Amino acid sequence: MSGVASVRKGLFRRAGGAALDVLFPPRCAYCQGDLAESEICASVCALCRYKLVRDLAPCCRKCGAPVGALADVREGCGRCRDRKFQFQSVIYLGLYVDDLRSAVLRAKHPHQDLLTDALADLLVDRQAPALADFRAEIACGVPMHWRRRWLRGTNSAERMAGRLARRLSIPTLPLLRRTRATQMQAGLSPAERQANMRGAFAARRGQPIGGARVLLVDDVMTTGATCGECAKALVASGAAAVMVAVVARAEGTQS
Ligand SMILES: [Zn+2]
Ligand SMILES: [Zn+2]
Incomplete structure (x- = not known):
């Protein structure tokens, strides 16, 4: 795959991921609230982590x-x-x-x-x-x-x-x-x-x-x-x- 094609594919994947995030925004597993961008890698939001x-x-x-x-x-x-x-x-x-x-x-x-x-x-x-x-x-x-x-x-x-x-x-x-x-x-x-x-x-x-x-x-x-x-x-x-x-x-x- 050429360099350009590979960059395009990467962009497409990222766009796909972003679209999925819009359709199914990542939510906190405890309070169900939306996760902030800085919390995306976690399964619970910062406030719930503090509580738990x-x-x-x-x-x-x-x-x-x-x-x-x-x-x-x-x-x-x-x-x-x-x-x-x-x-x-x-x-x-x-x-x-x-x-x-x-x-x-x-x-x-x-x-x-x-x-x-x-x-x-x-x-x-x-x-x-x-x-x-x-x-x-x-x-x-x-x-x-x-x-x-x-x-x-x-x-x-x-x-x-x-x-x-x-x-x-x-x-x-x-x-x-x-x-x-x-x-x-x-x-x-x-x-x-x-x-x-x-x-x-x-x-x-x-x-x-x-x-x-x-x-x-x-x-x-x-x-x-x-x-x-x-x-x-x-x-x-x-x-x-x-x-x-x-x-x-x-x-x-x-x-
Ligand atoms: Zn939470
Ligand atoms: Zn003991």
Whole structure:
């Protein structure tokens, strides 16, 4: 192709892109407002980013609970010191309050893929150093029981795992399955939550779990009962290490 033709083609492409932007202006995945020119590369506008990505309080590396700045959390915090988790650490975008809580709740509904992807992107951006340190080889979303998945029409945890995996250039695989339906965790005490989830997950046969460093992805973590059971199933099948990545950490009723 001649130089002139190549420049023409480039101009045509740019004009086409501009026309698409006029027909479908890029919108913020959270507030649906038009994105300013400087925000085009982002999935949420600057104001929503400010609302969704707040300063993080110091937190326990073992269970992710917010702790005082001077707390000694080498062996975990007061909430998790007596608990043994099979995941080695927890990372998250922020606490399950205000706009982040609203966004996570909205992402549970069907047709919210752009918002779900935006939350996963914000999580990757915020936790890039911890993710680089962990060197995950496979991402896996916390599975839903098929009946709940069918009723909901989506599983935001699996969608988030897919987006995280793409950003980290690793595969996402369905390593786990639900062995049974469980009650909704909301409204249960910490002990009831653990009993409710006990043995609720198993590794799927034929998945390459042995020796793998697994990034386990969910939308919210409260007591760690769900992620703890998932990690237990992964480690029992030979996973070398499990890191939990959630969009929001709920402070609620942790034990
Ligand atoms: Zn916005
Ligand atoms: Zn802790």
